[in-house]
Structure formats: structure tokens, C-alpha cells
Amino acid sequence: MSSLNDKVILTYALSDDEVEILNKEFEGKVDCSCIVIKEAMGNSKIKDILSGESKEDDEFTMPLEKTIIFNNFPPQQLQASVKKVRAILESRPILATVTPISINWRFHKLLEHLVEEREQIKNSTNRK
Numbered sequence: 001m002s003s004l005n006d007k008v009i010l011t012y013a014l015s016d017d018e019v020e021i022l023n024k025e026f027e028g029k030v031d032c033s034c035i036v037i038k039e040a041m042g043n044s045k046i047k048d049i050l051s052g053e054s055k056e057d058d059e060f061t062m063p064l065e066k067t068i069i070f071n072n073f074p075p076q077q078l079q080a081s082v083k084k085v086r087a088i089l090e091s092r093p094i095l096a097t098v099t100p101i102s103i104n105w106r107f108h109k110l111l112e113h114l115v116e117e118r119e120q121i122k123n124s125t126n127r128k
């Protein structure tokens with residue numbers, strides 16, 4: 001099943017309970033249940049994960065950084081969804097959205113970029 005153009009949530013490194021909370025909270029508001037990205041899918045491109053064509057490599061490893069990526073959410077719904085996730089999940093996952101550029105990135109590269117971005121924001125906030 002291809003979710004390339006669907007409104008869908010991709011998750012990585014969340015617990016089964018956290019994914020279930022998201023599925024219940026967003027039921028009827030998204031086109032399908034959360035797509036769970038496994039560590040072995042890290043070398044797959046986002047578009048391949050969305051289209052169900054990702055390849056798994058059990059030798060591949062990545063940091064287990066809790067991540068939620070929104071695909072095809074209109075701006076107002078994206079903003080409301082981010083607030084909702086912050087309210088319902090105790091953990092503080094990295095939140096992002098699929099862009100025309102990131103859809104062609106391999107997941108591990110996107111994750112690396114998101115972690116770097118988070119650290120830069122933390123460092124700039126700490127300097128103030």
C-alpha cells in the first residue's frame with residue numbers, strides 16, 4: 001500500500017504503547033495507522049518507506065532517537081497535531097514533517113540531521 005500522498009504519521013523508536021496512543025488519538029484524522037520505522041529500515045528513503053517499498057538490513061544500526069514525522073498534514077492540522085503529541089506523550093520525541101527535499105533522503109541521514117538540528121537549538125537556547 002502506498003502512503004506517499006496520504007496523511008500519515010511515521011514513527012521511530014517509540015514504544016508499542018506510544019504508537020498505540022498515537023493510533024487511537026489520530027484515528028479518523030489520518031489515512032492509516034502509524035508507519036513504524038524499524039532500525040533495519042534506516043538505509044531506506046522516506047519515499048520508499050511511505051510507498052511500502054523499503055528494504056530491511058538487519059546489519060544496519062542507528063541511534064534509538066524517538067522520532068515522529070508527519071506526512072501531508074496541512075499547516076493548521078500540523079500545528080494542532082504537534083500540540084496534541086506534546087500533550088499526550090510523556091517522552092519528548094523529535095517532531096518533523098516530510099518535505100519535498102527530505103522525502104528523497106535515507107531515513108538515517110534525516111535522523112542524523114534532525115538530531116544535529118535539535119542540538120543546535122539546545123545550544124543556542126543555553127547561550128541566551
